[in-house]
Amino acid sequence: MNTRRHFLRRSAAGLFGAALVSRVQAASLPEAPLRDKPDMAPPLDPPNGRPYQPVATLNGWTLPWRMKNGWKEFHLVAEPVRRQIAPGMTAHLWGYNGQSPGPTIECVEGDKVRIFVTNKLPEHTTIHWHGILLPSGMDGVGGLTQPQIPVGKTFVYEFQMKKSGTFMYHPHADEMVQMAMGMMGFLVVHPRDAKFMRADRDFVFLMNAYDIDPGSYTPRVNTMLDFNLWSWNSRVFPGIDHLAVRRGDRVRIRIGNLTMTNHPIHLHGYDFEVTCTDGGWVPKTARWPEVTTDVAVGQMRAIEFTANEPGDWAFHCHKSHHTMNAMGHNVPTMIGIDHRGVAAKIMKLVPDYMVMGERGMADMGEMEMALPDNTLPMMTGAGPFGPIEMGGMFSVVKVREGLARDDYKDPGWYRHPAGTVSYAWGADAPSAESKAPARREEISLRVRKPTGHAGHR
Numbered sequence: 275m276n277t278r279r280h281f282l283r284r285s286a287a288g289l290f291g292a293a294l295v296s297r298v299q300a301a302s303l304p305e306a307p308l309r310d311k312p313d314m315a316p317p318l319d320p321p322n323g324r325p326y327q328p329v330a331t332l333n334g335w336t337l338p339w340r341m342k343n344g345w346k347e348f349h350l351v352a353e354p355v356r357r358q359i360a361p362g363m364t365a366h367l368w369g370y371n372g373q374s375p376g377p378t379i380e381c382v383e384g385d386k387v388r389i390f391v392t393n394k395l396p397e398h399t400t401i402h403w404h405g406i407l408l409p410s411g412m413d414g415v416g417g418l419t420q421p422q423i424p425v426g427k428t429f430v431y432e433f434q435m436k437k438s439g440t441f442m443y444h445p446h447a448d449e450m451v452q453m454a455m456g457m458m459g460f461l462v463v464h465p466r467d468a469k470f471m472r473a474d475r476d477f478v479f480l481m482n483a484y485d486i487d488p489g490s491y492t493p494r495v496n497t498m499l500d501f502n503l504w505s506w507n508s509r510v511f512p513g514i515d516h517l518a519v520r521r522g523d524r525v526r527i528r529i530g531n532l533t534m535t536n537h538p539i540h541l542h543g544y545d546f547e548v549t550c551t552d553g554g555w556v557p558k559t560a561r562w563p564e565v566t567t568d569v570a571v572g573q574m575r576a577i578e579f580t581a582n583e584p585g586d587w588a589f590h591c592h593k594s595h596h597t598m599n600a601m602g603h604n605v606p607t608m609i610g611i612d613h614r615g616v617a618a619k620i621m622k623l624v625p626d627y628m629v630m631g632e633r634g635m636a637d638m639g640e641m642e643m644a645l646p647d648n649t650l651p652m653m654t655g656a657g658p659f660g661p662i663e664m665g666g667m668f669s670v671v672k673v674r675e676g677l678a679r680d681d682y683k684d685p686g687w688y689r690h691p692a693g694t695v696s697y698a699w700g701a702d703a704p705s706a707e708s709k710a711p712a713r714r715e716e717i718s719l720r721v722r723k724p725t726g727h728a729g730h731r
């Protein structure tokens with residue numbers, strides 16, 4: 275984590291003399307830490323205030339705060355950022371404190387919170403605190419409850435957290451543009467009683483979507499439905515963190531949806547219950563078992579399960595186009611049509627031409643073809659048994675024996691006990707020990723997609 279030097283200098287001035295302290299501190303802003311890496315920072319154990327089990331933000335981090343006269347003070351800086359969407363592609367987005375999404379804000383029911391928001395965007399902005407019960411004038415709706423924050427200015431939001439739960443923040447100013455550019459963040463309010471709704475692992479991420487032409491860097495901001503990158507915390511598979519879980523852990527995954535469509539989120543290997551929405555905790559008597567829960571636009575859902583079954587469990591949006599990266603839709607379906615020989619003839623005229631799928635599109639997962647710069651394969655990623663043929667909103671919950679409490683590292687692929695893996699009829703049951711590389715950096719594939727920018731709905 276880097277630190278913005280000028281803020282540091284201003285706070286450090288207080289150290290040099292008691293006479294200066296009050297005057298400088300009255301005028302000083304809290305530090306606005308900056309993060310330049312897209313990988314998951316370790317959960318931030320609260321250094322002061324009431325204790326809680328901190329959350330793990332997929333490909334993200336938690337914003338540190340300072341305590342001042344009983345207030346928890348945070349500093350968000352809205353600004354242009356560069357976000358690696360997955361290895362091989364970087365996007366020019368807008369976000370907070372160096373990343374899109376912005377850092378997760380964590381606090382405790384009853385906390386008095388003061389959030390400084392500095393605007394370093396090229397246009398005005400505000401922040402709305404989605405789901406938080408607060409005074410109307412702190413609600414962050416530009417024009418309605420406050421003037422927009424002008425370029426270069428800092429506004430202050432102050433409120434007390436009346437209830438615990440799962441919330442988010444995003445602009446309520448030029449919203450279409452600012453959300454299409456990646457401005458959003460997670461906000462978790464922990465229960466005052468640390469034993470209430472305690473989970474051993476508490477993951478959070480926001481769902482977002484971008485429309486970035488292959489070979490370019492900046493999202494189209496007018497797109498309403500035809501997005502071509504479906505992301506979790508502005509990352510797509512295989513760039514999304516795995517969810518490492520110790521066997522026996524009580525696991526919570528909190529998900530918010532700031533895309534323009536719903537996402538049926540599906541977990542393999544477990545049934546789960548929705549225990550929290552952006553409206554609050556769901557009473558036990560009102561929950562039911564699910565393996566897929568739809569998260570509608572603007573909603574948040576927390577799902578919970580006890581991780582009894584070890585393995586590598588796929589976790590993804592069930593809209594199959596949302597587990598693909600950018601591709602074209604103006605491609606005719608060729609299934610059942612024998613066009614052998616045609617491609618070779620066309621390739622003499624158009625060297626990088628590729629015929630799509632007379633047997634389906636699965637071949638895409640293993641083809642080695644050139645991509646435009648800064649463009650991700652449509653379907654990619656290799657597992658221990660071959661190409662995974664996914665993109666977009668896909669990750670893996672990796673349940674393992676004996677992980678340390680604070681160990682969120684990718685534990686590698688699951689080693690299936692002998693005799694527990696599906697095998698080809700007529701062959702001997704194979705040994706299940708996987709020999710695949712453990713780290714996904716070593717296994718990315720490059721597959722050329724059809725040209726044309728149309729995305730998926």
Ligand SMILES: [Cu+2]
Nearest residue numbers: 537591593596
């Ligand atoms: Cu989806």
